[in-house]
Amino acid sequence: MRIDPTLAPTPESWLAANAPDEPVFFFHPARLMQVARDFLAGFPGLVTYAVKANPAPEMIRTLHAAGISAFDVASPAEMELVRAHAPGAALHYHNPVRSAEEVAAGLRAGCVSWSVDRPAELAKLAGLPRGTEIAVRLKLPVPGAAYDFGAKFGATPEQAAALLRQVVAMGFTPSLTFHPGTQCTRPEPWARYIVEAAAVARSAGVTLHRLNVGGGFPAHRDAARPDLQGIFDTIREATQGAFDEAPLLVCEPGRALAAEALTLATRVKGVHDEAVFLNDGVYGGLAEWRDIAPMDRVRAVGRQGGALTGETLRRVVFGPTCDSIDRLPETLPLPSDLQEGDFLLFAGMGAYSRALVTGFNGYGVRKVVEIESQD
Ligand SMILES: Cc1ncc(COP(=O)(O)O)c(C=O)c1O
Structure with a gap:
């Protein structure tokens, strides 16, 4: 267009x-800039943009100009788009099922973080450089979203703990990721997930490098403007309370940024x-x-x-x-x-x-x- x-x-x-x-x-580029700055100022960690929500070049350029330095990509086409319009930005490849050709494309594009939710998909990543961040995607039966994101991707807590151990055994940097489901208007789903993520890491005996708390942040859809800062505060407090050694936080909003x-x-x-x-x-x-x-x-x-x-x-x-x-x-x-x-x-x-x-x-x-x- x-x-x-x-x-x-x-x-x-x-x-x-x-x-x-x-x-x-x-x-409205000025509004987009403002929302990006609100996220950057309020979220207690790295803010990445989930390109799928709106992959228009001017979205990527404006967000990059506002200070968004990393992008969640789901396909080789999205990697190319970010490389073209946000040069130097980090790519997080968080589509946990990939063809061999897509793995090769992610390697060529220099993706620095990859999510997985099952052993067979982790095995496909064996050729990545040692030390690459692999984020195990956790799923829980948590209500609160506009629709259920656990129906397609995600490992149960037991499966996630086993995967984390395997990630470490393969020489990769272990992280956890989750997505509470899109348009979550309340902070509770994040709090639940964070407590469980800490339990998974503990039971695996693994210290997490980062915890990616997903997208799911609410957009303004009805009379009440969503309280994003309240959600950010809950995420910070829940992380401090749940972990002995708190991981760095990452989020990957699509809807709420776009x-x-x-x-x-x-x-x-x-x-x-x-x-x-x-x-x-x-x-x-x-x-x-x-x-x-x-x-x-x-x-x-x-x-x-x-x-x-x-x-x-x-x-x-x-x-x-x-x-x-x-x-x-x-x-x-x-x-x-x-x-x-x-x-x-x-x-x-x-x-x-x-x-x-x-x-x-x-x-x-x-x-x-x-x-x-x-x-
Ligand atoms: C892995 C991942 N991250 C982030 C998002 C963005 O979610 P939202 O638009 O609800 O913020 C999605 C949406 O599908 C996703 O699959």
């Missing part, structure tokens, strides 16, 4: 001036009875809405750029394709005066949106416009 160099003070003013018939992402960077603007193609038809939907920038609870940060804007203030009606929202599953899973409260040609703006849409856009039926958000101010 190409970034439109036209700078406008707000999405509303740009929409009023340009009346785009295609959906548009507005990129979310504020984009606003998605969709245009109303038609309002018919109880339904609103938009020019983007679940095959485009709203792909994740099928899997996660809807968010409240939606505003209706008239074609002149003003807020619509009619009484609120709940309406079914369809996307533009001919597929009947192209609809938001829940009705949205929308002003009764919403008409064809007006816009719906979705704030906080920087994560798992742009990365998931398809071209189904010839639709999909392609246009990105940079917004210069903090509006």
